[in-house]
Amino acid sequence: MAYKAPRGTFDILPEDWPYWNFVISKARELSALYGYEEIETPIFESTNLFVRGVGEGTDIVEKEMYSFQDKGKADLTLRPEFTAGVMRAYVEHGMHTRPQPVKLFSLGPLFRYERPQAGRFREFHQFNVEAIGSQDPALDFEVMSLAWQFLEELGFRGLSFQVNSTGCPECRPKYVEALKEYYYAHYDEICEDDKRRLGRNPLRVLDCKNPQCQPIIAGAPKIADFLCDECAAHFATLRRYLDAAGRRYTVNHRLVRGLDYYTKTVFEVWAEGIGAQNAVCGGGRYDGLIEEIGGPPTPGVGFAVGLERVISTLRSQGVKVPEPPPPEVFVAALGKKARDKAVPLANELRQHHVPTLLSFGKRGLKGQLRNANRAGARFALILGDDEVAAGVVTIRDMESGKQEQVKQKEIFAWLEARAQPARGR
């Protein structure tokens, strides 16, 4: 075959949709429960929005954006994440005049030019949550709780938080200095990547996966020892809420984000049994972001969950999801006269909201019934020349194989008398 889906992309086939629908409806249900409203932003935005909002020096901006110039010479980029676009919308629509915090969620595709590997795609999907306009640590706790409950109700087990405070523009620079000093003292022992990171994005050294760097990371100064009073109090309050809720968490000193507008809380949700990389969800606070993209100083906190990861986990763990209800009726016809009756009959059934499939083309009765069976239809309505002449249909119960003849005028009453609540819901 000549064409294939582009590398790193995939089709969501009909048999996949029960999983996608399950996850998407759970996201909507819990967002409503927590008072978050849906927002959809454009799939592409000004390239500069992401350069500012995601940050120069990040892998996303440096290597992974799908950027292009359109025919009007505008520099555009397919969104690589949700947050920057949502913040742009908050500023553009003057949402600071609404009651704060403004609590928003989004679902949809994102695009990054990544090296395709298991579980990583160039077009992928996220459930993204943002709460904008409050510095209250109760809001950090709220978004974390929403992430947790979402994963828990999808069937994830062994959940725990990794949590840290990444400080603020007041206290973090002192930490960065101490970290750099420590790393330069170990310069001969660290990897080449870290040597580069030290210049541009020093906090990223804590993220290094290189085995030779692990003992260096373990001995590195911890940001917790450098937090200013405000950041320390914020973190202590958040931990108190986590304790009170009985949430399992670990303070992970390595969990940081390298950019200035990420402040205070940073967290991941880990789950059991999903392979080497345990994080299914990541988020945090970004009190400097809206200012960075040209808005008024506005705090915010949020998270994102990758849906591909969630769905592949549900499938591998055999979690049962609701299937769409099968058709009630399959209309089978033999011969031209019968067909001329069957087409309007199927149409009428649908007008009465009876889920109906019609057999197409020329097929023997056996073949048509096989299709009815495959579709999971409850009844087959069979029309042949005899039935047409007598003004009846033969109705076959597909499960028991019992058949009876019903007058065409009485079909609806017959079906209604046997109506059952939709299955599979």
Ligand SMILES: [Zn+2]
């Ligand atoms: Zn601080």
Ligand SMILES: [Zn+2]
């Ligand atoms: Zn390293």
